[in-house]
Amino acid sequence: MTCKNTAVALFAASFLAFLPGCASLPAPGAMQKEVENYQLPKLPEEGKAVVYIVRPDFAGKLVRFNVFVDDQGEASEMGYTKGKQYIYFNLEPGTHKIFSKAENWAEAEVTANAGEIIFIRQEPTFGVVMSRNKLQRIEEEYQGKYHVKTLGLGTIIKMDK
Secondary structure (H helix, E strand, C coil): CCHHHHHHHHHHHHHHHCCCCCCCCCCHHHHHHHCCCCCCCCCCCCCCEEEEEEECCCCCCCCCEEEEECCCCHHHEEEEECCCEEEEEEECCEEEEEEEECCCEEEEEEEECCCCEEEEEEEEECCCCCCEEEEEEECCHHHHHHHHHHCEECEECCCEC
16 A cells, blocks of 8 residues: 555545444334433422533544533533533523534524423534534433433533523
C-alpha cells in the first residue's frame, strides 16, 4: 500500500467514525417491560419540572454537545453530553428554549409544568468539521426512561434554571 493509499484509508476511517449511527431500539413492548420498575435518578422537585437530555447515538462520541436554557450565554449552560450519555436539570414552569451546541446550534421550545418529566433527544448528524445536531422531544415516557437507564451520565454543570 502506498503512502497516498494509506492516507486515503486513514481519512476514510476517521470520516466514518463521525458519521451518524442508527441506534436500533427494542420494540415498544420490550422497552416498556425493561423500565417497568425503573426509578429515574432525578424526579421533579416541588414546583418544578425536570428535563432529561439524552444522546443515545454513538456517532461523534467524542464531540461535546453543550446544553443551554433560554439563551446561548455561558451563564445559561446546564451541562454537556458525549455519545451514549444523558444529563438532567430542574426547570421552572413556563415556556423555555433548550439549545444544543455542536457544529451548529439546535433548539427546541418546551412548555414545562410543575411535576412534569420532559425527555429531549440530541441527534447527531453529519457536519463539515465535526458532528452537527438536532433536538427532538420524546413523547413516550417509557422510551425516555429506557434511554436514561441504558446511557451513562454526562457532565452536569448546574441543576437549576
